[in-house]
Amino acid sequence: MRILVTGGRGFIGTVVTADLVAAGHDVVVLDAAATMNATGGAEHRTGDVRDGAAVRAAVAGADAVVHLAAKVGLGVGIDDVEDYVSANDLGTAVVLRAAAAAEVGRFVLASSMVVYGEGAYDCAEHGRVRPGPRRVEDLESGRFEPPCPACGRALQPGLVEEDAPLEPRNTYAATKLHGEHLAAVWARETGSRAAGLRFHNVYGPGLPRDTPYAGVMALFRSELLAGRAPRVFEDGAQRRDFIEVRDVAGAVTAAVERLPVEDGGFRAYNVGSGTVRTIGDAARLMSEVVGGPGPVVTGRFRRGDVRHVTASSARAAAELGWRAGTSLEDGLRALVEAGR
Helix, strand or coil: CEEEEECCCCHHHHHHHHHHHHCCCEEEEEECCCCCCCCCCCEEEECCCCCHHHHHHHHCCCCEEEECCCCCCCCCCHHHHHHHHHHHHHHHHHHHHHHHHCCCCEEEEEEEHHHHCCCEEEECCCEEECCCCCCHHHHHCCCCCCCCCCCCCCCEEEEECCCCCCCCCCHHHHHHHHHHHHHHHHHHHHCCEEEEEEECEEECCCCCCCCCCCCHHHHHHHHHHCCCCCEECCCCCCEECEEEHHHHHHHHHHHHHHCCCCCCEEEEEEECCCCCEEHHHHHHHHHHHHCCCCCEECCCCCCCCCCECEECCHHHHHHHCCCCCCCHHHHHHHHHHHHC
16 A cells, blocks of 8 residues: 655654554655654655645555644644644645545544543543633642532543543644544545544654653653653643554554545544553653652643543554553653663
8 A cells, every 4th residue: 555654754753654664555754854764665755744736746646644744742822823723734734635636545644632621530420521621720729630510529530432522722732623623524525534543642762852842751751861850740640541652653554454445434543552640650650760760749730731631442442453562661661761
């Protein structure tokens, strides 16, 4: 199968490209970065996904598109909104238009768990509920857990499924959800098949470091390798699903190979490890792997952060035959060794 991978020289893209090449596919990479991470066995082109001519040339003859190119991270502030919308919304639209003209049958979009906002919660009295954004005054007072919106009681967090309500709470999240909507429109209008892979917290060798957009694992690693204690926001009890980048690549390959194309439509899939860990647990485990100082819980918070969001990846297992296989312990060892 001939596959176009946009953003194929990035952190996730290089591993996805290598996985697709290893599976025997003919891979074309389109990336705005000209000099970094050129995976062997793939054809590499330099170009921005907002450049229609570059995208049309790269997608010619392709059977499938894996669209990873995006501006990532939460966004530092509202001043970032135009950059995110341009890179992510417009970029996705240009790629979809070119894919339609090239009669591509399969489109796999890198989406994100941030489309959910908060994860799944249950109240002992009201059942499954949807808490609103946390109040700044509660966060400043150290009250980090969202209460039941009906009675104010404590909630029990659970695993979020793909049919849960979607409530993006920052600019990046909004662009990811809009990308899913655009892919769904493309699938309906072309009769092709599209998938939105909602990656949870991805980490692994090659993870960017020391930027405002880095993931928490990169920040912890940088602190520890500099001999400093990792700093944990809130109380460290935030629940997340950390997934190693090689497992993410496996999910992408499974989606490309196993999505049916006869009945055009869009399908969302959570891509998580299936193991719930807290931010504090992850920091402590990384400290142990590095042999550095234990984490410091700061009580600080970011207004755009959610408290708990962990994945049920049962749909990907049932429909794509994919499951993550890397433990957090093994994944962190690989991350730390790469960072050294």
